Amino acid sequence: MRRSKAGINRRRFLAGSAAGVAAATLVPRHVLGQGQTPPSESLGGALIGCGGRGPGTFRDLGPDVRMLAQCDVRFADRADNETYYTDYRRVLERTDVDVVAIATPPGWHALMSVAAMEAGKDVLCEKPTTRFISEGRAVVEAERRYRRIFQICTYGRFGANRGIHKLMASGLLEECPAVVVRRGGFKVAEWSGRVRYEIESVPEWLDWDLYCGPAPERPFHRHRFGGSHRGYWDYDGGGLADMAQHHLDGFNYEYAKDFTSPVEVEPFAPPAHPEACGMWGWVELRYADGLTLVLESGEWGERYDRRQPRQVSEADLDEAGRRKLAELPDPEPLLRFPEAVRTRHRAGGHAEAAHRTATLFHLANVAIRTGRKLRYDPEKEVIVGDEEANRLVHQPMRAPWRV
């Protein structure tokens, strides 16, 4: 009930507030044509994936967005294809929908983000950006091809250290001595999957085939659904994929890694289960410039002790470097989704930034799942010399789904 209440609240809020009155008198964007965004307007919005974070994600679309459509595979018994939908493709066909909030399980994030941009919509997508690495490139390509606004729904970078970003983006440091250790907060045991369970019949209100989407259609059991989906490789990547986009969004911005990825990944983890996400100890990721990022679960195994944490600072430059740095302009401010939509300038958590941040924990998960040290080519976005590991970088999707 929370999901429909949120929509009603939004409409009530708009109707009862000054902003709502103003919005009602403005010309919606679809009347002017998509891509022709006037500076102030009312936007038609849709929410795809209405449970959990859904209402909050929709709110982040901004104050002038009217909820026109809600889509969820749990609406099988109430879908009218006017307000409630089960099939997101029908939502995207609507020309009065300008912006879309996506809050489904992550196995759908990339497909829906890409499809929404193909349909001319701007997208605010819950984290994680993707379920595997090659999906992220498709999101980036769609953003580029259609010049839509994409923002990942996490905001660590907006409060990140801009001084470190300026230093790292300057290119004045040839080698980066920093060692960043993120310990804990990954909810590893909490978001593990079940290896022992009882198969159940699919509830009537659920479109299970559509829920599974690009993943194999497996026998239904409730733990695969409704939040605990995070514990299954089919839909997500455990607590690591669930939490790391939050933890690493700021890191990726601070260290100016929005357009590159690590070159080496080494895990410490027990052998992984084929379907259920499980325990791991730590993963060490190293960039070509020497920057080291360590993700440590704090929930299993021995503590990481290879290297001590160390930040980078201006003190790592010589005097001439510090002078050059001082002469450089400060970083541009980052735009949040509503501002990006209004100005048609790229959002702070744009597709490439979101994809490269997601690549960090996807690489970590590939290393955990294969139990191998991996070398990664950040340009080609492939693991070097490991055909089987690359099958986790680029995974086949079940027909008819693709990005």
Next chain:
Amino acid sequence: MAVAESLSALVERMPDADGRGMFTENIDKPRIEDALAEIYGGGREYVRGLVEMLGVPGSEADVKPRYALHALGNHILQQGDEPARRGYAETLAEALAEERPAHVKAFLCEELQWFGRGEAAGALAAVLAEEALVEAATMALMAIGDGAAAAFREALPAAEGKRRRNLVHGLAALADAESAPLLREVLNDEDREVRLAAGWGLAQLGDAAAVPLLLEAADAGPGWERIQADKHCLVLAEKLAAAGRRDEARTVYARLAETRTGNAEVYVREAAERGLASLG
């Protein structure tokens, strides 16, 4: 000790599911890895033995063999032992050809998706004919690549419905040039998903012969199919331009720029205009 008995003892050393049915407690990495090393030493006979131990997904009897079979595949890759990997995959492929429950066969397809190569293509191709397995087999062949396109092409003439959708989906995902004539043929299929998959495949291929066909497909009425057809045209034009076929790319972009005149399609027209501008 008989094979079954010794293997069972090793499988028993895999972790126990905790009270929630998860592998979160008492996960002893050295104990698991030592047992896997011994199973690895048992060669094909032990791989076959693990397959025989698989049960209904989620059942107590299935938990440890399922985990052990998958972890063994990774253990073999960690050793860099290609003959052992091939032996592992061939054993699973043989088992796939035998009489077994569909849920076991589906899991074998999934394991071949991760660990199989060309040696498994024949066995996977054979189960493309089975409605219950066509999805798992298609996905495995898409991942393996080697021998997959030929398997899909061969199976397509006799396939209908879900099987047909899967096979064309697989062909399109592989972007296999030899399959272009077949994809052009099914571009007017009565099944929308087949049409869209074919368009996607031809676009990915940058198939110049598909220019008029994809432009015609983009004449579809408003809705999902038209949105996807627009994408196919834009991707096709990008591929053609990248391959130096600027005239064909220009034809595609120009048509979209001329025809996407409504408010709802301004963004497509603008994408096409940017494409035209990039051609000079």
